[in-house]
Amino acid sequence: MTESTRHAEVLIVTGMSGAGRSTAANALEDLDWYVVDNLPPQMLTPMLDLTQIAAGALPKIAVVVDVRGRDMFAELPAVMRTLRDRQQLRSIFLDASDEVLVRRFEAVRRPHPLQGDGTILDGIRRERNKLASVRERADIIVDTSSLNIHQLSTRIVDLFSDEGQARHTLTIMSFGFKYGLPPDADMVADMRFLPNPFWNEDLRSLTGEDAAVRDFVLAQPGAREFIDSYSEALVPVLEGYQRENKRHAVVAVGCTGGKHRSVVTARELADRLSNVAGVAVRVKDRDLGRE
Template identity: 65%
Template sequence: MAEERGEVLIITGMSGAGRTTVGNALEDHGWYVVDNLPPAMLRPLLELAGRIDGQLPRVAAIVDVRGGDRLSELPATAQQLRDANNLRIVFLDASDEVLVRRYEQVRRPHPLQGDGTLLDGIREERRQLAAIREEADVTIDTSTLNIHQLASRTADLFEDDDAPRHRMTILSFGFKYGLPADADLVGDMRFLPNPFWNDDLRHLTGEDEAVSNYVLAQPGAAEFLDAYVEALRPVIEGYQRENKTHSTVAIGCTGGKHRSVAMSLALGALLQTIPGLQVRVRHRDLGRE
């Protein structure tokens, strides 16, 4: 049953310790995440996931004090589900001082403070969560972590070993149609001779071998390609450290038909060799003229 159901995480812990950040990070890496799930709904959720032919191989449920009195059922429910599922409990914690500071920054009351103080609510929550904390498979103290560091820690713990840490789109485009609005970085291929002025190449595109060979053989083309790959390496590593999971590198020429297409394909092929990086190449304006 565990192999059929895949992985299951129960995310719980102190309010303000980063449950939402962990849930968002898991979603970014392909998990199906349900927030604020009452413990009684865990079994129906996992049964539903098991009926849809493996389409939800990794399920995470965030369970916390917002569930009210039913939270006390969580340790027993989790224990019952462990035998039939590859289930782990993740408990997020932080010091009282840090939790108070985080609540004061967002100017929101603690869900359990009632007529008391923030610290009263935090202490009551610790009491209610004491039993489930003892059952946790993974405990993460977020006292010294910012949201980016916590997201990276989540990816390190729960990401598939062969899953990409960053997904990059190489997007060819034509400057005459405007810059791509979602580009993180832009490269300009207009320093290369335009195949448009070659009668034998004009009707072809950068996807054709003749055009690709022509573009990449021009003075400066190979130097640009090698240098740009090396310039992107520390950027990609930084994106991975900061848990930036997606980026777009736009490569432009005049019309988005020849030079930018050929260079985007060559760049994508070289970047595929970088560990932890998944690359796809798209052509925004190809066929637009």
């Protein structure tokens, strides 16, 4: 086995029916991944054995595995454990809320693959039960409830396009608690312990991108201390993620509306964490501009 074949990158794409597996597969193919759709788990090992013949010509392989494999799908966790011992293997799980999945199936007028004689929701619930252990062990979970196909494609590109030598991508996301927690957050920081600039008439119409708001937030007791301490605490976490081959994480930073305190803090954290070796840091403002 050649060195290039030994280190071929393999991605298992799985998740709920209707959550966007086909869209993710298409986006990966556009990124020059070799994509295999609807492969029974039992065929994973023979397929990867065959790629050795390619002598490194297929360095990135994405395999879509899901409940269309019926009873054979149950063996996926065991097969993945075996493969992780011999291959650079990751998995991404695409999910969405039950309500969104029902709407998507109704829109295309197709039954759920596990629906049987029941309703679409019955099929979704059966599928969730079958996928519970797979979701729990996934390296990356993407909730597509609020994403259209173009936004999901962009998310896949963000996750799997080459980032130089970065082994981990960290997204620091500001958000507003009044709009709900980000469903794909790995960690959440709550900045509502700081005074809200909203109640300052001079700052209300501004955002955390403005210097006046930044100066106000960082001047509050405990603000800099929290940011310094939290960024220091995240360093060993990010290093551990790299050791465990977890390639992406989301740190969500929230305030009431996602306009002032969280925006400032997200940028301060990004500035401090941008020097962590092997980590590419991005800032995303989920709710900025909603007010």
